[in-house]
Amino acid sequence: MPMPSSSPSFLSVVRASGRALARGLCLAAAVALPIQVAMAQEQARKGPSTIRDTEIEALLKDYTRPILKSAGLGQQNVEVVLISERSFNAFVADGKRIFVNTGALVDSTTPNQIIGVLAHETGHIAGGHLARMREQLAGAQTMAIVAMLLAAGGMAAGAAGGMNGRDLGNVGGAAMSAPQELIRRSLLNYQRGEEAAADRSAVKYLDATHQSAKGMLETFQRFQNDQLFISQRVDPYSLSHPMARERIAALEQLAKASPYYEAKDPPALQARHDMMRAKLIGFMERPETVARRYPASDTSMAAQYARAISAYRFGNVNGSVAQIDALIARDPSNPYFYELKGQALLEAGRAGESVAPLRKAVAMTNGAPLIRSMLGQALVQAGNPSYTQEAIRELVQATQRDPNSASAWRSLSLAYGRSGDLANADLAAAQSSFADGEFKLGRELAARARQRFPQGSPGWLQADDLVNFKPPKSAANQQ
Template sequence: MGRGNAPPHCRQGAGATRRMVQEDDRAPFVGDRLLVMFASRAVCPTRVLRRASSVALSLIASCHLALAPAQAQEKSGRGLPTIRDTEIENLLRDYTRPILRAAKLAQQNIEVVLVNDRSFNAFVADGRRIFINTGALVDSTTPNQIIGVLAHETGHIAGGHLARRREQLAGAQTMAIVAMMLAAGGVAAGAASGANGGNMGNAAAGAVMAPQEMIRRSLLAYQREEEQAADRSAVTYLNATQQSAKGMLETFERFQNDQLFLTQRTDPYLLSHPMARERIAALEVLAKASPYFNAKDPPALQHRHDMMRAKLIGFQERPDVVARRYPPTDQSLPAQYARAISAYRFASMSGAVAQIDALIAKEPGNPYFQELKGQALLESGRASEAVPPLRKAVAMTDGAPLIRAMLGQALVETGNAGMMDEAIRELTFSTQRDPDNASGWRALAKAYGFKNNRPQADLASAQAALATGDVRTARELAARARQTFPPNSPGWLKADDIVNIKPPQSSDNRQ
């Protein structure tokens, strides 16, 4: 993406882009109108069963939306984009690795996905990914605060909470159907005998809604128990890695302050998470009993954390906000980092490059300063000048796929035919390591286009479409590529695999 919106490699795409369904703990379940319609008159048993089943499914669907995130495709135009950045991803990987080892999940290839959202939140969608909002990273002042959040989400994965939650939802569906059948049967009998006259509609709605509310509260109570279990597991992992749980308590104290104005008007039984004050009370004894409670984050880790926050603020905020957060009087490296990024986004490129060069002079071995310089030059149309710093960044990171993809893109954008073989080599390596990088595939397709290699260009374009969730376009391009590859050659087999992908069902009938 261009300047002004996102950090390096911010993009959308299946496997890279996810949507978090916003949780509203107080939202009513759907289906009430249907219940009132059939409850206000006598109905036959088969119609009661069919409609009760429909309402039960609506009830369960609402519970699912309130409890779990969902995938989103780029073409839908919905959802929050994720951020891809080597520096931040490496830091979060270092935060998570010891926690996963303590949870015996080190071999599960669990990844941390950055959601471009300003709120303080994190969640799990399955057993493979932990999603964390950039707002949580910016608002956390110490690594320990984020490590505590990641430990909590790891507790959900290690505890199998998502699988058990699906079992609870399935059981709730059965209970909902039976309960509403019984309630609707009583309503039908009352209506047939003319009981209560004109009050029949209100009585019917109350009779059928009562079991819904009981099931809803039961599901939410179950989730609150899961949250408490994940908190306890997080403390266990932190102790095992000789880290403090103080960051978790500090996070809950933040939540408690945010909840102060809601406390008087919030029913705690209609929340999917325990109230912050309850979580603090439950964990404070455990946390303070740890011999590591007063352990501090290593200075080098704190520095990396501060640099991460500065990077996000520099890319995501307006210049005036950056200036307030990091005034010119602040000569720390994070402050200079944020101001350099802001200058590259909004000010003159020559001034921005001068600030980035000053950063490089202070830390010549920092690959991310070289990456930033390359990105700034590339996005300002100076691709040839971007190549040398990007080559340095690739060498310093031992070939980080995202940076290598940017180098390949810069080589392509030079338009120099003599650089296309190097571009193809860099982009091929990058996309093999990171197949969800749609922009890498697009650059590779362009490089093959320069070489007049139409089959490989079509195949790379198909991979780009696939990475963004556009299965229809991916299949069309792969079919065209398959026609020009020799039968059973590696390219033909890859194209054939894409052609045979089953298209997902979609609301816009695009298949």
């Protein structure tokens, strides 16, 4: 799990997380901040690093399902995407996805704290804030152009009147920057209003689901403490969010008026939250950090989980497997222990040994596509010819449910190749290239696959679709 370092602002509804949104953001920022715009464009072009994990995704889905239903979004297929970023942040970039940093999950000590964050972001989606922000951005662009044209006209008039170059530059610069600063403040003021509206909506959703808003309040209080040392020097009109003290006062009044303010998270949900945090820490942190947070004296299941993950990640596979077996003995009904055992063995080059625990994990999770993909990869890497058809079955089902996994498509291509089915091997390799954004190579492989299939067959039609696929301009320019 790579962890690029940055410190984005907390719960920003307008956050570059894709090329399309980045273009919209750059439009507004270009009014006054061209250097920052260039940096944002480059960061957006590279894209954020995301993390996929069946256990964490299942927990986040359980957190969001009742909130989305209460917001009238239960049928919208809104998903939570996990960003590999240590800072505490969450944001929305469209009406279909809520992005959450790993840092937010690690730093939230109770489910209620992260549920409050998710409720806030749901408020942005339900309120249509992104669409309205785009309208504001479009209006800002128009105002900026008008302001620059007026300023240019003033400079031309000054030149015609005999004003010298230095005075002309000073007047022109002031004429251009003043309207732009007003536009910038107007946009930020609008965004602060949307943040406050999302807070109110979040409390409403939490009330509807009989959950407390105390977690949200605790989170904001934490950020208020971080802000105290600079609050006297901050211009509130230059912030995209309400000042922490104002936000807390408004939220506290709403939260404490709720009959569910003292409601507690169910113990089973708290236990799952603790396991999620331990998993992330085990994967992301150095062994010495894991040992400090989860010393050997801590016999909790979460602590044992973190230590087992850390051991396998840093070379002690046998020790890790022993710890995982101890976890399985404590709770044999947990499918993610079997998944972890299979993953540790697979990544240690012991693919044959990883097959059995991964088969069990697949069966216990009703064929979760990420785990099924790992099983298919293990079956391929084991090198046993008798596994080939099983690998194809598992990987076909995995890619049907999760078609964006490049690694699953690559393993499927290898399995087809071993079976002698070169047409489907090329088609799967093409799909893998497309999932990786390598459109030119993908089209070449699809063209080769098309030649191998009988014309008009299902495989031929799929290959033909890939050959004729037109990638987005921003992606095509990188080929």
